[in-house]
Amino acid sequence: MxxxxxxxxxxxxxxxxxxxxxxxxxxxxxxxxxxxxxxxxxxxxxxxxxxxxxxxxxxxxxxxxxxxxxxxxxxxxxxxxxxxxxxxxxxxxxxxxxxxxxxxxxxxxxxxxxxxxxxxxxxxxxxxxxxxxxxxxxxxxxxxxxxxxxxxxxxxxxxxxxxxxxxxxxxxxxxxxxxxxxxxxxxxxxxxxxxxxxxxxxxxxQVPCPECMKYQVLDFKNLKFPTEINERRLASETYYECPYCKAHIKDKHKMTMLRRGKWVSRELLxxxxxxxxxxxxxxxxxxxxWGEVAMEFLKSKDDPSALMNFVNSWLGEPFKSKASYVKAKTVLQHKTHLKAGICPKDTLLLTAGVDVQKGYFYWVIRAWGAKMKSSKIANGTAVRFEDLMFQLNQYFPVEGSNNKLQVTLIAIDTGYRTTEIYDYCYDYYPLIIPVKGLKSLKTGYFRRVSLDNMKNKTMYNRLPVDMKLYEVDTNKYKDMIMYRLNKEVGSDGSWAVDADTDQEYAEMITAEQKVPDENGNEVWKQIGARPNHYLDCEVYAYLAGDVMGIRTMQAPLEEPSYEENGNSSGYSAGVYKPFG
Missing domain, CATH: 3.40.50.300 (P-loop containing nucleotide triphosphate hydrolases)
Incomplete structure (x- = not known):
């Protein structure tokens, strides 16, 4: 038996x-x-x-x-x-x-x-x-x-x-x-x-098509469905297309197909x-x-972590990241027509990321539009903190208008000169948030943690009550950046750079590639001795965007008015609310 x-x-x-x-x-x-x-x-x-x-x-x-x-x-x-x-x-x-x-x-x-x-x-x-x-x-x-x-x-x-x-x-x-x-x-x-x-x-x-009876492996690429996330439409309009006769196979046919199915070997031994x-x-x-499979794909396709779960748990496939290795020339192919320091016309806000080294700073400013479309508008280095803030506090003109924008939120690394960086965060609160990179978080892309346990209690006592440290999953953000480098410049969710972007920046963005760690999980690691400072800056700028709610921001019905009125966000009062 x-x-x-x-x-x-x-x-x-x-x-x-x-x-x-x-x-x-x-x-x-x-x-x-x-x-x-x-x-x-x-x-x-x-x-x-x-x-x-x-x-x-x-x-x-x-x-x-x-x-x-x-x-x-x-x-x-x-x-x-x-x-x-x-x-x-x-x-x-x-x-x-x-x-x-x-x-x-x-x-x-x-x-x-x-x-x-x-x-x-x-x-x-x-x-x-x-x-x-x-x-x-x-x-x-x-x-x-x-x-x-x-x-x-x-x-x-x-x-x-x-x-x-x-x-x-x-x-x-x-x-x-x-x-x-x-x-x-x-x-x-x-x-x-x-x-x-x-x-x-x-x-x-392999299962037989109910029309032509040819046996086949059910493959996700043959699942046809509307691209709108609409449960009713997906339930009624999703079908599986037979690759041989092009028949529209519905869910009602599945059980009969399964019972007539058979395991077919790829090899003859x-x-x-x-x-x-x-x-x-x-x-x-x-x-x-089948409509549920389509729904899950549509909900996860633009988020690398969710897409990995779909590939693993729904398709039963190992996740093969297209972002495992990206060449510098790929970054340079994502240039816009705008010179450095100019915001795209559909910009909603600016964020900045700062990587702190022992004797200097690297910084990046990124412009964000609706549906997470973004473009780097400037990057550079600074020796003194005063020089850094001079660069980040400028007003940046918007393409085709008289409007100008300032950086809304700056995320700064606390890996070096930690006490000094917290002092800066205090002096410029709430424009600057302190950031600590982690290899992974079980859930989410970042978390806010209390500063109660800081060693320097004297310094902590002068911090604003609601000031937090942002711990960021750098692997997930790097996944997101590399994933969006596959999108065409100007499309929803695309990740672009200004026309003046140089080879040094591109080399730093691609200084890491995905390799398996001791547990078999793919993680981002540096290639040889190439520095990765601008990649870290972009991770922090992305985090700052997430804190500001870029994932849900939509283009305004009417173009808002921007004024040089000393507002640190760069927006007229009432248009956007930082940390809201």
């Missing part, structure tokens, strides 16, 4: 687990059949499932556990990113699912949080653990292993080898070992993608492979309509 046959005959779904309570039916997710059944074939040892979210992968793993307890008892290792996730999964999902199947319910004790990491049964056990516990990974000899969300595992578990290697090491004594590796991917350096590529054979699920790879995307999900 295969795993899928066992599940169809014995697995019971409760209403708590599924709206379709009752007997499990693999025909509802037919693409899982072959994946589950690799655990009962005679040759496969390592199965890699490169998957999106919402395709039933975890149910596949639960069925393997149930089959093992009921029909082929032995030891199973179930590894998740950390022990808290493993414990919650065991108590809230795995043990409940197993207890609802009568043929194995009598073999299990009650779900108990304190015993969640060890589910015992006659002839074996399921031991759950986190990938961040190297001692536990190396403590048992195990013939069957399920490794869930492997791209979220730490690459190094303390001083031991990485968790993937530790687990594989514990299975090598069994010729009939079975290891399932499954995860939504992150980048090409992530473990699940590398494991998929290393497989001897690779399978894609004359032997039975030991390592097998399967790949899916969310277009196959019975629970997700």
């Amino acid at each position: 295969t795993v899928s046959q066992w599940a169809d005959n014995y697995r019971i779904l409760s209403r708590e687990e599924s709206p379709n309570a009752g007997h499990w039916n693999t025909d509802n997710t037919p693409y899982l059949r072959a994946i589950m059944d690799t655990f009962t074939d005679k040759t496969t040892q390592i199965v890699t499932f490169l998957k999106p979210s919402q395709v039933g992968a975890t149910e596949c793993a639960i069925n393997i556990c149930g089959y093992t307890i009921d029909r082929s008892p032995c030891r199973i290792f179930y590894v998740m990113p950390d022990e808290d996730l493993a414990k919650d999964f065991s108590v809230d999902r795995l043990q409940k699912a197993l207890s609802h199947t009568p043929s194995i319910a009598r073999k299990l004790g009650k779900a108990d949080k304190s015993k969640a990491l060890a589910i015992r049964f006659e002839g074996g056990f399921i031991r759950l653990t986190g990938a961040n516990s190297p001692a536990k990974l190396a403590s048992w000899a195990i013939p069957r292993v399920i490794m869930d969300e492997v791209d979220k595992y730490p690459k190094w578990a303390g001083r031991e080898a990485n968790p993937i290697s530790l687990v594989k090491e514990r299975t090598k004594n069994w010729s009939w070992r079975k290891i399932m590796v499954m995860s939504t991917p992150t980048t090409e350096y992530g473990y699940v993608y590398k494991s998929f590529v290393a497989s001897e054979i690779h399978y894609d699920y 004359d032997y039975a492979p030991k390592t097998v790879g399967f790949k899916l995307n969310t277009l196959y999900s019975p629970w997700v309509r």
